Amino acid sequence: MRQLSLKALAKINLGLDVLGKRENGYHDVRMVMQSVYLYDDVHIEKTEEEGISLETNLHFLPTDESNIAYKAAKLLSDEFHLRQGVKIALEKHIPVAAGLAGGSSNAAAVLFGMNRLFDLHLTQEELMDRGVKLGADVPYCIMRGTVLAEGIGEKLTMLPAMPKCTVLIAKPPVSVSTKMVYEALDAEIIQKHPDIDGLIHGLEHQALYEIAACMGNVLEDVTIPMYPVIEEIKKEMKAAGALNAMMSGSGPTVFGLFENRTDARKAQIRIREKALAKQVFVTNVHGVRRK
Numbered sequence: 001m002r003q004l005s006l007k008a009l010a011k012i013n014l015g016l017d018v019l020g021k022r023e024n025g026y027h028d029v030r031m032v033m034q035s036v037y038l039y040d041d042v043h044i045e046k047t048e049e050e051g052i053s054l055e056t057n058l059h060f061l062p063t064d065e066s067n068i069a070y071k072a073a074k075l076l077s078d079e080f081h082l083r084q085g086v087k088i089a090l091e092k093h094i095p096v097a098a099g100l101a102g103g104s105s106n107a108a109a110v111l112f113g114m115n116r117l118f119d120l121h122l123t124q125e126e127l128m129d130r131g132v133k134l135g136a137d138v139p140y141c142i143m144r145g146t147v148l149a150e151g152i153g154e155k156l157t158m159l160p161a162m163p164k165c166t167v168l169i170a171k172p173p174v175s176v177s178t179k180m181v182y183e184a185l186d187a188e189i190i191q192k193h194p195d196i197d198g199l200i201h202g203l204e205h206q207a208l209y210e211i212a213a214c215m216g217n218v219l220e221d222v223t224i225p226m227y228p229v230i231e232e233i234k235k236e237m238k239a240a241g242a243l244n245a246m247m248s249g250s251g252p253t254v255f256g257l258f259e260n261r262t263d264a265r266k267a268q269i270r271i272r273e274k275a276l277a278k279q280v281f282v283t284n285v286h287g288v289r290r291k
């Protein structure tokens with residue numbers, strides 16, 4: 001096999017709680033993660049000449065070592081002293097710096113793809129051990145599906161798959177630094193912890209209303225005061241019939257869960273008309289078939 005084309009899925013956080021802070025600045029989290037059917041296309045090709053080359057359709061993204069997909073390729077290439085090179089093409093659709101793990105998902109796809117192309121025989125767990133060196137969300141992006149993430153996000157437990165529903169995703173035109181959001185959280189007292197156990201209970205009982213009611217993200221307290229547009233988008237989604245709407249990750253993207261695709265479409269149009277966000281996608285949760 002010389003080349004592979006992979007779908008690097010975006011994630012949303014159905015629940016995001018922060019439990020404490022470590023000496024290295026990272027935070028202990030308890031999160032329920034969910035893959036959605038919004039993805040970047042990642043093409044990976046093995047080349048005869050050594051070295052890594054990367055291209056992308058987004059002119060503002062770096063194509064050197066500072067691209068996390070490049071870092072992923074370098075990590076495996078160095079560790080396994082690969083004699084052949086790799087050519088990566090990223091066709092980005094996932095909004096950037098959005099709280100949707102776009103970069104992490106690209107890195108996960110490169111680790112997964114190179115493991116196949118170069119016959120490295122790494123297990124999923126071994127790939128995830130390498131992934132966490134690149135970013136806290138990368139191990140999850142390798143595992144995908146509905147997952148409880150603990151530790152700094154790398155301790156993963158599979159959960160029952162999210163019941164089918166429509167997900168509306170809206171990224172307002174502001175960019176948020178994850179590092180800055182976590183640092184700003186340190187100056188705050190967390191007012192209300194989300195009900196992660198309630199979310200898990202809802203998933204176990206396939207109870208979409210309970211899941212929606214238990215959604216919560218402590219990082220909203222940091223990001224929403226900075227960007228009130230997030231709250232406005234949440235309100236639009238709820239007014240259009242969303243079971244609930246919330247910020248994903250460190251933001252600024254908002255997602256809403258809908259039982260009805262027509263309502264999600266209506267909300268999409270209103271959000272665009274009111275110029276709250278241009279990047280608005282009607283999509284679905286992505287179930288992952290387990291062996």
Ligand SMILES: C[C@](O)(CO)[C@H](O)COP(=O)(O)OP(=O)(O)OC[C@H]1O[C@@H](n2ccc(N)nc2=O)[C@H](O)[C@@H]1O
Nearest residue numbers: 025026027104135136137138152153178179182249250
């Ligand atoms: C906000 C989330 O996306 C929710 O899924 C993740 O917790 C962040 O995952 P990520 O972007 O892959 O995180 P990394 O790239 O490893 O870290 C970016 C920055 O976020 C902060 N960070 C990240 C994860 C974590 N558990 N605690 C942290 O404090 C650190 O300051 C770090 O410098």
Ligand SMILES: Nc1ncnc2c1ncn2[C@@H]1O[C@H](COP(=O)(O)OP(=O)(O)OP(=O)(O)O)[C@@H](O)[C@H]1O
Nearest residue numbers: 067068096097098099100101102103106137178249
């Ligand atoms: N392959 C990549 N795709 C997107 N962004 C990348 C990539 N490589 C490096 N970056 C840089 O990483 C930063 C964060 O981008 P990304 O889209 O991964 O953020 P995010 O959606 O907030 O991720 P997370 O939810 O994991 O915090 C951007 O400023 C971008 O320039």
